[in-house]
Amino acid sequence: MLQRSLMMGGRSDGLDRHKDWRLDVDKMSYEELLELGDRIGYVNTGLREEEIICCLRKTKLSISGGFPLHFPTEMERKCSICQEEYDTEDDMGKLDCGHLYHIHCIKQWLVQKNTCPVCKTAAVTQC
Template sequence: MGQIRNVLDLMRRGENLRFEDVMILDQSVFLGVADIHDRHRDMRLDVDNMSYEELLALEERIGNVSTGLSEEAILNRLKRQKYSSTPGAQSEAEPCCICQEEYNDGENLGTLECGHNFHADCIKQWLCKNLCPICKTTGLTK
């Protein structure tokens, strides 16, 4: 007990502790001291131990927060072009990574600011997250 008191005195004085000093503190004593100073303890949620029903109730209370873009913003900012395959091209274009379908001539493509292309309808749905599905950068600036 005397060693623990010495370590606590060092802590109160703001002196640096050695590894051995920290190891002297029993974990339960150390955590017990930390809990005393946690003024927001009653406000913390233990979501790891909540039931499914409690999590659903929490979702209802919190609501839905959207970080994506509105339909209007997507329509105004998304660069569009028609897909055109070039005859005799050595390498085929990669399929749309969202729907995994190949691009067909005349289809509308949407291009994000990072330069990646997708079917325009596919990327409009994805932009509710406003991230590029390939490189995870911001899809369109607000």
């Protein structure tokens, strides 16, 4: 009871002082959601070029015998972003978390989001 009272702003009569401020996006129409998006605006969670350079280690993929020996699963034999298998001597980008991607794929990803596509670890915490 005390917890509910505190959640309601200290009022014990059960009235929600902020009820009019809350949005129920599940009940909004597509047009209402578009209008809300216009009001909120665009928030960029991606990285700038210098931040991408700071967090990305460029490397070459050397494949011997058809597949890399250091890829234990078939899923790791292809880029998680474009879903293409790695070819001999592909330019690769490696994040601090250890995941590898085609360099052009991960750069495009990091412009949009500051996270690893696989493990969601922040690509750049600080440079």
